[in-house]
Amino acid sequence: xxxxxxxxxxxxxxxxxxxxxxxxxxxxxxxxxxxxxxxxxxxxxxxxxxxxxxxxxxxxxxxxxxxxxxxxxxxxxxxxxxxxxxxxxxxxxxxxxxxxxxxxxxxxxxxxxxxxxxxxxxxxxxxxxxxxxxxxxxxxxxxxxxxxxxxxxxxxxxxxxxxxxxxxxxxxxxxxxxxxxxxxxxxxxxxxxxxxxxxxxxxxxxxxxxxxxxxxxxxxxxxxxxxxxxxxxxxxxxxxxxxxxxxxxxxxxxxxxxxxxxxxxxxxxxxxxxxxxxxxxxxxxxxxxxxxxxxxxx
Ligand SMILES: Cc1cc2nc3c(=O)[nH]c(=O)nc-3n(C[C@H](O)[C@H](O)[C@H](O)COP(=O)(O)OP(=O)(O)OC[C@H]3O[C@@H](n4cnc5c(N)ncnc54)[C@H](O)[C@@H]3O)c2cc1C
Numbered sequence: 001x002x003x004x005x006x007x008x009x010x011x012x013x014x015x016x017x018x019x020x021x022x023x024x025x026x027x028x029x030x031x032x033x034x035x036x037x038x039x040x041x042x043x044x045x046x047x048x049x050x051x052x053x054x055x056x057x058x059x060x061x062x063x064x065x066x067x068x069x070x071x072x073x074x075x076x077x078x079x080x081x082x083x084x085x086x087x088x089x090x091x092x093x094x095x096x097x098x099x100x101x102x103x104x105x106x107x108x109x110x111x112x113x114x115x116x117x118x119x120x121x122x123x124x125x126x127x128x129x130x131x132x133x134x135x136x137x138x139x140x141x142x143x144x145x146x147x148x149x150x151x152x153x154x155x156x157x158x159x160x161x162x163x164x165x166x167x168x169x170x171x172x173x174x175x176x177x178x179x180x181x182x183x184x185x186x187x188x189x190x191x192x193x194x195x196x197x198x199x200x201x202x203x204x205x206x207x208x209x210x211x212x213x214x215x216x217x218x219x220x221x222x223x224x225x226x227x228x229x230x231x232x233x234x235x236x237x238x239x240x241x242x243x244x245x246x247x248x249x250x251x252x253x254x255x256x257x258x259x260x261x262x263x264x265x266x267x268x269x270x271x272x273x274x275x276x277x278x279x280x281x282x283x284x285x286x287x288x289x290x291x292x293x294x295x296x297x298x
Pocket of ligand 1 (some may be wrong): 127132173296
């Protein structure tokens with residue numbers, strides 16, 4: 001694939017060839033993407049989607065890359081991140097319409113300032129709205145899916161459709177968007193609850209502080225690596241299996257939070273996957289439980 005081909009399409013936004021995925025993911029790991037495009041608006045996004053469909057090129061839409069482990073070989077195809085016109089936010093009373101490219105933290109601050117409840121416990125999650133919908137971001141018993149009215153998306157034929165909450169099949173860190181890899185979320189409608197601004201802000205700060213105290217947020221990671229099994233906490237099982245601090249190359253099981261793998265500098269995807277496998281084996285041997293990865297390996 002030639003960069004010139006896509007440049008000819010005159011897409012408004014950024015187009016970069018051989019983009020390092022290290023720069024686009026919170027784990028700071030991954031090879032290059034053939035092309036990285038940040039379409040400015042909906043028509044530009046549609047042009048990229050048509051380009052990929054017509055040339056049978058793989059397409060991956062990302063947010064802040066905070067739940068992704070990109071392989072060292074990189075991504076053969078086009079990686080898309082939504083541009084600034086997908087970061088609009090407006091409210092009519094308790095109903096919020098927000099672009100999928102907006103940072104979740106900006107959305108949370110916006111609604112908290114308006115004294116609206118329902119998202120404050122998600123404070124400190126470093127994703128975008130689109131990524132948080134796809135993975136149904138959750139914390140302290142709150143999840144984004146609970147607040148959704150509907151989601152607007154494009155399919156790979158550029159069909160622009162709105163999908164109501166009941167069809168999104170939200171679950172623990174999952175939604176229909178995790179299976180429909182060629183759908184791109186563009187906008188989300190949420191319904192929040194009226195509350196008192198001071199109360200919402202205080203709950204928000206408490207949630208953010210708790211995260212800062214319990215998670216290694218100053219080091220590159222992708223949040224929790226494994227889902228919590230029904231009966232227990234993955235972090236606890238990993239700790240009990242003696243995996244805290246275990247290391248392969250520069251990938252290390254965090255001592256602060258055993259369900260996090262941190263990149264100590266130059267960790268590769270190979271190191272990280274090897275470490276994930278070792279942790280799973282040890283936990284299985286010590287508890288009989290097979291942990292299911294939460295991290296998405298691309
Ligand atoms: C320090 C740290 C703490 C974290 N704490 C939590 C936590 O408490 N709770 C929690 O749930 N998660 C947590 N996470 C994980 C992560 O932040 C969330 O899953 C977040 O919602 C992912 O958003 P993102 O924009 O980074 O998505 P990405 O990682 O970029 O993508 C995730 C998935 O969403 C898809 N996607 C992204 N945008 C779109 C779009 N517009 N249309 C269609 N698909 C899209 C991608 O293809 C991918 O499948 C944490 C991560 C870190 C690094």
